[in-house]
Amino acid sequence: MPHPEIPQRNSMAVSCSSSSSSILGSAKSLACFHTSNLAPQRTASARSRLQSIKMRSAPAAPGESKKTVWVWTENRQVMTAAVERGWNTFLFGSKDVGKDWSSTARIHPLFIDGLEIFDEGNQKVATISEISSPSELQLIQPDNVEVQNTVIHFRGDWQVIPAENIVAAFQGCAGTVLAVSTNSTEAQVFLEALEQGLNGVVLKVEDMDDIIKLKDYFDRRNEAKSQLQLTKATVSKVEVVGMGDRVCVDLCSIMRPGEGLLVGSYARGMFLVHSECLETNYIASRPFRVNAGPVHAYVTVPGDKTSYLSELQSGREVIVVDQNGLWRTSIVGRVKIESRPLILVEAKENSGNGTYSIFLQNAETVALIGPDRGSGGRTAIPVTSLKVGDEVLVRKQGGARHTGIEIQEFIVEK
Numbered sequence: 001m002p003h004p005e006i007p008q009r010n011s012m013a014v015s016c017s018s019s020s021s022s023i024l025g026s027a028k029s030l031a032c033f034h035t036s037n038l039a040p041q042r043t044a045s046a047r048s049r050l051q052s053i054k055m056r057s058a059p060a061a062p063g064e065s066k067k068t069v070w071v072w073t074e075n076r077q078v079m080t081a082a083v084e085r086g087w088n089t090f091l092f093g094s095k096d097v098g099k100d101w102s103s104t105a106r107i108h109p110l111f112i113d114g115l116e117i118f119d120e121g122n123q124k125v126a127t128i129s130e131i132s133s134p135s136e137l138q139l140i141q142p143d144n145v146e147v148q149n150t151v152i153h154f155r156g157d158w159q160v161i162p163a164e165n166i167v168a169a170f171q172g173c174a175g176t177v178l179a180v181s182t183n184s185t186e187a188q189v190f191l192e193a194l195e196q197g198l199n200g201v202v203l204k205v206e207d208m209d210d211i212i213k214l215k216d217y218f219d220r221r222n223e224a225k226s227q228l229q230l231t232k233a234t235v236s237k238v239e240v241v242g243m244g245d246r247v248c249v250d251l252c253s254i255m256r257p258g259e260g261l262l263v264g265s266y267a268r269g270m271f272l273v274h275s276e277c278l279e280t281n282y283i284a285s286r287p288f289r290v291n292a293g294p295v296h297a298y299v300t301v302p303g304d305k306t307s308y309l310s311e312l313q314s315g316r317e318v319i320v321v322d323q324n325g326l327w328r329t330s331i332v333g334r335v336k337i338e339s340r341p342l343i344l345v346e347a348k349e350n351s352g353n354g355t356y357s358i359f360l361q362n363a364e365t366v367a368l369i370g371p372d373r374g375s376g377g378r379t380a381i382p383v384t385s386l387k388v389g390d391e392v393l394v395r396k397q398g399g400a401r402h403t404g405i406e407i408q409e410f411i412v413e414k
Contacts, residue, residue: 067191067197067199067200067201067218068176068178068199068200068201069087069187069200069201069202069203069214069218070089070091070178070200070201070202070203071087071202071203071204071205071211072091072180072202072203072204072205073204073205073206074206075206075207075208076101076104077208078205078206078207078208078211079101079104079105080104080105080208081208081211081212082211083105083106083107085211085215088105088106088107088108089107089108089109089110090107090108090109090110091109091110091111091112091117092109092110092111092112093111093112094111095109095111110125115127115128115129115130116128125149126149126150126151127149127150127151128150128151128153129150129151129152129153130153130154130155131152131153131154131155131161132154132155132156132160133160133161134160134161134165137152137161137165137166137169138169140152140169148174148175148176149175149176150175150176150177150178151177151178151179151180151202152166152177152178152179152180153180154179154180163179163189163190163193164193164194166179166190166193166198167190167193167194167196167197167198168194170198171194171196176199176200177198177199177200178198178199178200178201178202179198179201179202180201180202180204181201181202181203181204182204182205183203183205183210184203184205184209184210184211184213184214184217185213187201187203187214187217188214188217220302220303220329227324227325227326227327228262228321228325228327228395229325229395229396230272230321230323230324230325230393230394230395231349231350231351231352231393231394231395231396232349232350232351232371232391232392232393232394233269233347233348233349233350233354233356233391233392233393233394234347234348234350234389234390234391234392235345235346235347235386235387235388235389235390235391235392236346236347236348236355236388237344237345237346237388238343238344238345238383238386238387238388239343239344240341240342240343240344240362241342241343241344241359242341242342243339243340243341243342244294244295244339244340244342244359245294245295245337245338245339245340246291246292246293246294246295246337246338246339246340246342246359246360246361247292247293247294247295247297247309247310247312247335247336247337248289248290248291248292248335248336248337248338249261249289249290249292249299249309249312249318249332249335250286250288250289250332250333250334250335250336251288251289251290251318251320251330251331251332251333252288252330252331252332252333253288253320253330253331254277254287254288255275255277255287255288255290255320256277256287256322257277257278257379257380258274258322258323258324258369258372258379258380259274259275259277259320259321259322260272260273260274260275260290260320260321260369261273261275261290261292261299261300261318261319261320261321262299262300262319262321262395263290263292263293263297263298263299263300263309263358264297264298264356264357264358264394265293265296265297265298265356265357265358265359266298266356266357267298267306267397268354268356268396268397269349269354269356269394269395269396269397270298270299270300270306270356270394270395270397271345271347271356271358271368271392271393271394272321272323272368272369272392272393272394272395273290273291273292273293273358273360273366273367273368273369274290274366274367274368274369274379274380275287275288275289275290276289276290276291276365278367278380280364280365281364282364282365283365288333291360291361291363291365291366292309293309293358293359293360293361294309294342294359295308295309295310295337296308296309296310297309297358297359299312299318300318300319300321300395301316301317301318301319302317302318302319302329309335310337312332312335313332313335314332314333314334314335315331315332316331316332317329317330317331317332318330318332321395323369323370323371323372323379323393324372340361340362340363341361341362342359342360342361342362343359343360343361343362343383344357344358344359345357345358345359345360345368345383345386347392347394349394349396350391352396354394354396356394360383361383362383362384363383363384364382364383364384364385365382366382366383367380367381367382367383368380368381368383368386368392368393369381369392369393370390370391370392370393371391371393
């Protein structure tokens with residue numbers, strides 16, 4: 001199932017984080033990923049000024065608040081990478097530097113003065129709060145500050161205060177809170193902690209790869225709120241075929257009943273293979289595992305791509321799909337390849353002429369997912385009881401693939 005939706009906030013984050021001496025001592029830049037609506041009590045003139053720095057961002061799913069991401073850098077390549085992705089609001093230590101950077105690209109500048117940030121009209125739009133301990137975190141009250149936009153800057157190692165504690169401290173507050181992050185992975189932790197995360201992050205980097213990685217993260221995040229179209233297919237063949245090297249995929253997250261991985265022998269169609277979240281007479285529940293099939297099989301991964309099961313390893317990402325087509329990404333924790341008896345399953349599409357194939361381990365813990373038949377029907381059908389005529393769910397897709405990417409090319413798979 002997808003992660004719980006993030007409650008909508010009606011706020012705008014315009015703040016920066018740094019010690020005042022380091023900010024004033026050199027020219028810094030900050031690229032704004034997204035700004036939402038201003039706090040209600042601001043004046044109309046303030047709203048007018050701040051609305052001028054709004055930027056394009058990837059659309060959020062209904063009911064989910066858009067996250068604010070700023071990139072803080074002294075590197076023009078990082079600035080260029082941000083602008084190319086539509087992020088064109090930057091923060092500077094002086095107006096002279098802002099004018100210089102404005103000559104390189106069309107941007108909207110903001111300026112730092114001490115621990116405050118101002119727009120071109122000299123309207124204060126943000127405050128900066130520096131912390132180094134849990135006790136200092138408790139002293140920050142975003143609801144009581146003038147502009148209701150706060151960036152948390154960590155003196156030293158931010159991990160002395162777990163991200164979960166930081167998010168919990170600001171849950172329910174009216175203001176917008178961002179945390180300074182020094183790489184894209186750290187930023188994702190702040191955006192996802194406690195399933196809601198902070199309102200945003202300030203990405204303080206000098207390497208444009210972090211810009212690219214964080215943008216890819218947002219792209220995947222938005223894609224995961226969509227649904228994949230699954231099709232009913234009728235089993236036409238079930239045959240025991242002998243031994244083969246099968247792959248168990250152990251994930252770093254728990255799967256629920258009705259969830260699994262999309263796997264298949266042919267790129268044109270993938271079966272929804274159920275996780276081992278259901279207990280059997282012989283083995284306890286392992287809700288993190290999918291006994292996915294042999295080494296040659298395709299598995300669907302983020303970006304509308306496929307990978308061979310044999311290529312998966314710790315740290316790779318796959319997509320977890322439920323029987324309604326809702327999906328999310330998950331990290332692979334471990335892959336186990338062992339020789340096991342296999343069974344061949346073929347199915348024909350109910351509404352077309354497509355024929356699909358998959359090999360699976362011949363064990364009762366391995367199951368395919370069928371259409372939802374209500375409280376009285378089976379959702380997961382163990383392959384040991386699968387028979388001709390049973391309905392299962394498949395994902396239709398283009399038949400030709402090159403390095404996992406769908407291409408337009410004549411191909412025959414059989």
